[in-house]
Amino acid sequence: MRLKIILLFTILTISAVVHAQPDTLSITLENVKYPYPVSFMPIKVEGQDIRMAYMDVKPANANGKTVILFHGKNFGGYYWTNVIKALTAKGYRVIVPDQIGFGKSSKAIIHYSFHQLARFNKNLLDTLGVQKVTILGHSMGGMLATRFTLMYPQRVEKLLLEDPIGLEDYRTFVPYQSAEDDYKTELKTTFESVKKYYQTSYFTSWKPEYDYLVKIGSGVSKSADFPRYAKVAALTFEMIYEQPVCYEFGLIKVPVVLFTGKEDKTIVGKGLLSDAEKTKxxxxxxxxxxxxxxxxxxxxxxxxxxxxxxxxxxxxxFLKALDDNI
Incomplete structure (x- = not known):
């Protein structure tokens, strides 16, 4: 019953978010309402003062454990609502960062690396006084969660991977494009292009309640600052392409649970492949x-x-499987 109440509340929240979003969004999503209060951690990097957004959600009845959620490339903390509610209901403290370059965090023009993003998240945990976490990483967040675990195994109780990308080395079959090439592609972003990509890459069938993801993903394209957003998107695409983690899976020394949708066919750089290559x-x-x-x-x-x-x-x-295996 509690799970059904959580899901119903999530659907109502998503519906409210969809109707609340204006057509044009700022590139740091100031006009997107997140499900919980957002705080910011200042960071100094490459001579720039930037900030990392995060939600820190504490349960009513704490069990003493903390889960940190790492989002995918095309998302931010806003799409974790049902997971946060389910985990806090079980007593977990839940920390939900927007990685630098994503969501409400700064869109910094810097060298992006999973190593540096992992360090930012370690600094966040240090700032919050959290020593041990279970990590749940989705999509690109799964690559980051893997890198974090390899760098800071003593900080990780368990690694949970939800359809992580990077299970194969994209460099071996996706044609190389420079960040400048990717930037030109990103500049062409529209509501229609985002929806088509999400429909064909993320879901087996489309439902109206998924539209809020498209509205947020495409709403920034109308901002006067969108070229900066597009540049960061290109730089993070380059990070994913050039920094595989798949060769290091055997080095992980903490318990791991891998959750996958059997119909997932995600490929980073899919648009650069022939139909024949896509099937491989x-x-x-x-x-x-x-x-x-x-x-x-x-x-x-x-x-x-x-x-x-x-x-x-x-x-x-998913929430049942997560509850059984966290």
Whole structure:
């Protein structure tokens, strides 16, 4: 019953967010309402003063444990609402950062690396006085969660990966594009292009309640500052392409649970491939089991009729699996 109440509240919240969003969004989403209060951690990097947004959600009845959620490339903390509610209901403190370059955080023109992003998150935990966490990383957040775990294994109790990208080395089959090439592509972003990408890459079938993701993902394209946003998007695409983690899965020394949608066919750089090449890669029903074998003691949980975002497409099943395996 509690899970159904959480899901109903989430649907109502999503509906409110959809109707509340203006057509034009700032590139740091000032006019997007997040489900919980947002704080900011100042960072000095490459001579720039920037800030990292995060939500720190404390439960009514704490169990003494903390979970940190790492979002995917095309998202921010706003899409974790149902996961936050489910975890806090179980007594977990939940920390939800927007990575630098994403969401409400600064859109800094810097060298992006998973190592540096991992350090920023360690600094955030230090600032908040949190020594040990369970990490749940989705999509790009799964790559970052893996890098964080490899760098700071003593800080991680358990690593939870939800349809992480980077299960294969994109450099070996996706044609190289420079950040400048990617920047020109990003500048062409529209509501229609974002929706088409989300429909064909993220979900097995489209539902109206997913439109809020598109509105946020495309709303920034109308901002006068969008060229800066597009440049950062290109730089982070380059980070994903050039910094694989798949060769290091065997080095992970903490418990790992891998959650995958069996119909996920996500490929970073998919638009650069022929139809024939697309069928050879990004097949999570194959990549999931292959990856689980590479990670010592990894537990694999697969969801039928589900694409790239199980916590949104099959929320009841995902939250149940998360509760059973956290």
């Amino acid at each position: 890669h990004g097949q999570y029903k194959i990549l999931g089991p292959e990856t689980a074998k590479k990670i010592p003691g990894c537990k694999l949980i697969e969801f039928d009729n589900c694409g790239h975002i199980p916590h949104i497409e099959v929320p009841e099943k």
